[in-house]
Amino acid sequence: MQDVNVETIGEDVLLFEALRTTRAIRRLKPDPVPMALIRKVCEAGTFAPSGGNRQPWFFIAVTDQERRAFVAERYRTAFESYIAPALDAAKSPDFPEDKRKNIAAARHLAEHMHEVPVQLFVAGWTRRGHEQSQALFPCIQNILLACRGVGLGASLTTVHRTFGREIDAYLGLPERIPTAALIPIGWPVGRYGRPKRKAVDDCLFTDRFSGKAFDRE
Amino acid sequence: MQDVNVETIGEDVLLFEALRTTRAIRRLKPDPVPMALIRKVCEAGTFAPSGGNRQPWFFIAVTDQERRAFVAERYRTAFESYIAPALDAAKSPDFPEDKRKNIAAARHLAEHMHEVPVQLFVAGWTRRGHEQSQALFPCIQNILLACRGVGLGASLTTVHRTFGREIDAYLGLPERIPTAALIPIGWPVGRYGRPKRKAVDDCLFTDRFSGKAFDRE
Numbered sequence: 001m002q003d004v005n006v007e008t009i010g011e012d013v014l015l016f017e018a019l020r021t022t023r024a025i026r027r028l029k030p031d032p033v034p035m036a037l038i039r040k041v042c043e044a045g046t047f048a049p050s051g052g053n054r055q056p057w058f059f060i061a062v063t064d065q066e067r068r069a070f071v072a073e074r075y076r077t078a079f080e081s082y083i084a085p086a087l088d089a090a091k092s093p094d095f096p097e098d099k100r101k102n103i104a105a106a107r108h109l110a111e112h113m114h115e116v117p118v119q120l121f122v123a124g125w126t127r128r129g130h131e132q133s134q135a136l137f138p139c140i141q142n143i144l145l146a147c148r149g150v151g152l153g154a155s156l157t158t159v160h161r162t163f164g165r166e167i168d169a170y171l172g173l174p175e176r177i178p179t180a181a182l183i184p185i186g187w188p189v190g191r192y193g194r195p196k197r198k199a200v201d202d203c204l205f206t207d208r209f210s211g212k213a214f215d216r217e
Numbered sequence: 218m219q220d221v222n223v224e225t226i227g228e229d230v231l232l233f234e235a236l237r238t239t240r241a242i243r244r245l246k247p248d249p250v251p252m253a254l255i256r257k258v259c260e261a262g263t264f265a266p267s268g269g270n271r272q273p274w275f276f277i278a279v280t281d282q283e284r285r286a287f288v289a290e291r292y293r294t295a296f297e298s299y300i301a302p303a304l305d306a307a308k309s310p311d312f313p314e315d316k317r318k319n320i321a322a323a324r325h326l327a328e329h330m331h332e333v334p335v336q337l338f339v340a341g342w343t344r345r346g347h348e349q350s351q352a353l354f355p356c357i358q359n360i361l362l363a364c365r366g367v368g369l370g371a372s373l374t375t376v377h378r379t380f381g382r383e384i385d386a387y388l389g390l391p392e393r394i395p396t397a398a399l400i401p402i403g404w405p406v407g408r409y410g411r412p413k414r415k416a417v418d419d420c421l422f423t424d425r426f427s428g429k430a431f432d433r434e
Contacts (some may be wrong), residue, residue, distance in 0.1 A: 015230045015234075024266060038421070042420065048358060137354030138357065138373070149236075172426040197263045
């Protein structure tokens with residue numbers, strides 16, 4: 001996987017195939033990823049829309065071993081608090097098997113975060129004191145699709161934000177440009193595939209919402 | 218354009234081509250769009266990631282003429298306030314031509330909003346009183362890319378939110394499921410093409426941010 005041609009890799013992948021099979025890949029090989037590929041997927045991110053075309057995004061690709069360990073240590077601590085309620089719920093024999101698998105994969109990622117070859121942070125200017133999630137998350141989705149395109153495994157997490165300010169400062173980011181998301185990227189152990197979702201017909205309404213106001217939180 | 222085959226349309230479009238050429242299309246024909254195509258692009262939206270796979274999204278496709286007029290009236294009012302400062306700035310002879318074009322297109326959209334065949338609203342559950350933009354905007358980006366794939370013109374706007382609660386109630390949405398965005402969809406007058414963006418090399422850093430903390434707001 002070292003001899004990739006950055007110009008051509010992924011260029012034959014079809015849009016709808018990518019849309020339908022981009023799912024979180026959290027088991028990653030520790031092998032290095034060429035920086036030119038990270039550049040390619042970030043460039044895909046820059047084509048996303050943003051209010052007034054302000055393009056508030058910055059990308060920080062953490063690859064240095066010591067720096068990855070710094071991030072990983074904090075990520076693991078944050079993840080343990082984040083996942084504790086789900087682990088409790090998962091003790092029930094009725095707990096859905098697909099959720100159990102997702103938790104196991106998320107846990108694997110947390111435990112191996114220091115070995116993930118690229119910890120890609122997406123940061124963005126605040127505007128009037130607010131993050132511009134509306135501009136950063138379309139960009140992030142483009143990056144995830146582009147990773148799928150070039151055959152890289154990736155997923156989206158915001159769990160690091162428990163230690164947000166500390167990590168931001170470590171990355172050299174000023175307070176006005178906080179990280180919004182972390183995309184751990186590497187060559188996948190598993191395969192891409194159609195993610196499990198509710199049916200579109202349960203979400204789409206003509207002219208007027210007439211669904212149940214689900215009492216999910 | 219009436220005899221589209223929903224199964225096959227857009228299926229030959231390449232991912233990276235779509236990523237690079239999906240730009241806001243704000244000049245739309247008033248011709249109707251088959252609901253099966255709207256379903257196809259919304260389904261693409263449902264494959265997006267969301268925290269804990271909660272999938273907080275709902276889609277309301279407003280197609281009824283009277284209902285579109287209701288939305289359009291409020292949209293125009295909101296847009297006029299939104300665009301006023303930019304119109305002032307645009308009086309300067311140094312104002313960039315591409316921004317001037319964008320403003321003209323956005324204005325065209327506002328003035329013709331009642332004729333846009335599908336006003337697609339994306340709404341989502343709140344969680345602990347907060348919107349889940351992190352989950353809705355990847356989904357929205359998938360929809361914009363899918364529109365590009367099937368040849369529909371689309372753009373992303375949140376301007377309607379000035380009248381958010383009034384429009385949400387009109388759409389039958391409970392307070393817990395506010396609209397986050399409006400995607401006006403129709404057959405394009407113009408063409409897709411590479412949007413103008415800053416270079417990725419100005420946004421991407423290895424290990425540590427070392428850019429200027431731009432003083433843009």
